[in-house]
Amino acid sequence: MHRLFCNTAESSLAIAARLCGACSPQARCVQTATATKPEKIEVFINDQKVMVDPGMTILQACSTVGIDIPRFCYHDRLSIAGNCRMCLVEVEKSFKPVASCAMPVMKGMKIKTHSDFAKKAREGVMEFLLVNHPLDCPICDQGGECDLQDQSLMYGSDRGRLQILLDGKRSVEDKNIGPVVKTVMTRCIQCTRCIRFANEIAGVADLGSTGRGVDMQIGTYVEKLLASELSGNVIDVCPVGALTNKQYSFVARPWETRKTESVDVMDATGSNIVITHRTGEIFRILPRLNEGINEEWIGDKTRFIVDGLKRQRIMMPMLKDNKGVLQPCSWEVALFAVASKLKETDGNQIGAVAGSLCDIEGLVALKDLLNRFDSENVCTEESFSKTNGGSDLRSNYTLSDGFISVEDADALLLIGTNPRYEAPVFNARIRKTFLHKDIEIAVIGSKVDLTYDYEYFGESAKALDDILNGSSEFAKRFRSSKHPMIVVGAAVLDGKNGGAVLAKLHQIVAKLRNADKNLKILNVLQRRASQVGALDVGYKGGVDCLRDGKKIKFLYNFGADEGIIKRKDLSDNAFIVYQGHHGDVGAAEADVVLPGCAYTEKEAIYVNTEGRPQKAYPAVPPPGDARIDWKIFRAVSEVAGKKLPYDDLKSLRLRIEEVAPHLLRYNSIQRSSFGTQASALSEVGNVDVPVKPSQQELADYYLTNSVSRASPTMAECVKAAKKHKESLIADAS
Known part of the structure; x- marks a missing residue:
């Protein structure tokens, strides 16, 4: 009988190679981090003596000396399958060609990678791959980026000997795995990269293989959603055009587009990205390698947000007329309206709130503007405790130890x-650690569907007392661990009990006697891209200062679209200015709307949850009359007669250096130095509310800011996620 469903098809040789450490380089690094480094062994590659680490595969050994061996199934971050056979090499005393991705090196081994024997073997493999592959290159979205195209040119024959005249080429029915990944399964070469990615990285066992030989197919067995927030990465790992981007279908060729390196702001991770664009239009967002942050993966919201950047954009300034309706106006009229209201309002009645997508330049310029009018009422939408050192201690609000x-x-x-x-x-990095290292994981809060096993301590924050007192078995093991790590969600600290939770966590850290003294241990995982940067430059966490006494008569809303602060929270007849790039909740309540730039349209600094500043670069110009945010604040200050002292980006960066010098040390984490002081300031209080994360389901993930809410693709993803959940409930009942 055919094997009905299998996740991967590893040979015994591949399994042996993986067990000896020849899996992904990252996994091997984790496994041997504390072990004594073994002595290198001598091998000969193309008659060249090479010293390599034992346990390396032949393919990895060749890579160390710059020899590129073709491959389809092998991927640095996935387990070894050894099933495409494209990486065949000649090994002395072996009668058959050897799959270099799965064979560990041995002392004295003599390897030839470009001999006639190896070339002929690869040519034969390529011939078999192409015999059933469709001639879709002119209409395939992978064209120009296809490994099969490149390797058939480099290693294939100039003609094929196998002719299928009667039955025609093999064809496979396309699978529907969701609204973002397009499948053309006739192009699939069964490398199983997508299966291994789903199982090992994404942690969802939705993909597998059915059938054998010519009948083998990759799919979900029954039609279902590939229910993963990382599903778009299968597009990148697929070496052919079987899995492609639905948004990008028949849009452009890679040689027609330009690429701009930038930083993502859909969450506080700060994933490194590449934006592909042409003639002022963004087509794709792809991952950019950064081992310290996102490795080579990005989330689906980051990748497929593209259409949201084109819809519901604010293209021109707007001012409310006598009927209370926003009408387009010139920049001159809008700026004079804002400036006149600013000048006639007392400083203690002026306030500003910053949203989740703000850059450092804009935050500093807005704060400087309000300071010129004797106002210190600048805050963020996301609340943060003011006790136990609050935002004065950076270790209280960053993921200090780094991802x-x-x-x-x-x-x-x-x-x-x-x-x-x-x-x-x-989360993918946590899963990697879970798979390759003996790590114990526990959760306090809502019971959520993570991609690894964990010990659950309930939803009540009183479970912190068990950890503090060492009354549970996990607490005892946690105290004795040498490298413990606590990750607390920003949602926990966003409330009246946030200070008490933070205090208890500092007390727990103080009792960890066996831990490495260089570790900070306590790490805060922020949800919003601007939160750490805003706290760094002096913003207050939360809008309490704006609500107190309903005294605010002038509110400058800088991209705050979550509805945390509303007109009813302000003084009667308050004047609201909204500055942002999408027409959302904030713009709907404003008296004046000023069009700003999205993160893809300006050079700016963003600080991720680690406290790592990174530079984003403009890929496309802003639409319509939109302007860069800090320049708008600068223009308002000049019209109001309180001119800010910077006219260009260079002078603004000098001002940022005065406020927070570490923000100009790009791509580096400034270590927090006051963890002990934070513990000393902690006063343990009672915590009597449940501890819940903000995003508990897949549907919650897609609509978290104004850009994602404007995206039709994200709306389709929410619809698919809810339908998937309903089907799971129906199956369970």
């Missing part, structure tokens, strides 16, 4: 957070 530190952790405590949806690529 990569979780790979060394031996005990992890997640409190009120769901990293799977709040920081998908960080």
Whole structure:
């Protein structure tokens, strides 16, 4: 009988190679981090003596000396399958060609990668791959980026000998796996990369293989959604055009587009991205390699947000008329309306709130503007505790140890957070650690569907007392661990009990006697891209200062679209200015609307939840009359007669250096130095509310800001996620 469903088809040789450490380089690094480094062994590659680490595969050994071996199924971050056979090489005393991706090196081994024997073997493999492959290159979206195209040119024959005259080429029915990934399964070469990615990285066992030989197919067995927040990465790992981007279908060729390196702001991870664009239009967002942050993965919201950047954009300034309706106006009229209201309002009655997508330049310019009018009422939408040092201590609101530190952790405590949806690529790193290292994971908060096993301590924050007092078995093991890590969600600290939770966590950290003294241990996982940067430059966490006494008569809303602060919270007849790039909740309540730039349209600094500043670069010009945010604040100040002292980006960066020098140390994490002081300031209070993350389901993940809410693709994803959940409930009943 045919094998009905299997996740991967690893040979015994591949399994042996993986067990000896020849899996992905990252996994091997984690496994041997504390072990004594073994002595290198001598091998000969193309008659050249090479010293390599034992346990390396032949393919990896060749890579160390710059020899590129063709491959389809092998991927650096996935387990070894050894089933495409494209990486065949000649090994002395072996009668058959050897699959270099699955064969570990041995002392004295003599390898030839470009001999006639190896070339002929690869040519034969390529001939068999092409015999059933459709001639879709002119209409395939993978054209120009296709490994099969490149390798058939480099390693294939100039003609094919196999002719299928009677039955024609093999064809496979396309699968529907969701609204973002397009499938043309006739192009599939069964490399199983997508299966291994789904199982090992994404942690969802939705993809598998059915049938054998010519009848083998990749799919979900029954039609269903590929229910993962990382599903778009199968497009990148697929070496052919079987899995492509539905948004990008028949849009452009890669050689027609330009690429701009930038930073993502859909969450607080700060994933590195590449934006592909042409003639002022963005076509795709792709991942950019950064081992310290996102490796080479990005979340689906990051990748497929493209259409949201084109819809519901604010294209021109608007001013409310006598009937209370926003009408388009010139920049001159809008600026004079804002400036006149500013000048006639007392400083203590002026306030500003910053949203989730703001850059450092805009935040500093807005704060400077309000300071010129004797106002200190600048805050963020997201609340943060003011006790226990509050935002004065950076370790209180950053993921101080960095994402990569979780790979060394031996005990992890997640409190009120769901990293799977709040920081998908960080969650993938946690899963990697779970698979390749003996790490214990516990959760306090809502019971969420993570991609790894964990010990659950309930939803009540009183479970923190068990950890503090060491009354549970996990608490005892946590205290004795050498590399413990606590990750607390920003949602837990966003409330009246946030200070008490933070205090208890500092007390727990103070009792960890065996932990490495260089570790900060307590890490806060923020949800919003601007939160850490705003707190760094002096913004207050939360809008309490704006609500107190309903005294605010002038509110400058800088991209705050979550409806945290509303007109009813302000003084009667308050004047609201909204500055942003999408028509959402904030713009609907404004008296004046000023069009700003999205993150893809300006050079700016963003600070991720680690506290790592990164530069984003403009890929396309802003639409219509939109302007860069800090320049708008500068123009308002000049019209109001309180001119800000910077006219260009260079002088503004000098001002940023005065406020927070570490924000100009790009791509580096400024280590927090006051963890002990934070513990000393902590006063343990009673916590009597449930600890819940903000994003508990896949549907919650897609609509978290004004850009995602404007995206038709994100709306389709929400619809598919809800339908998938309903089908699971129906199956369970």
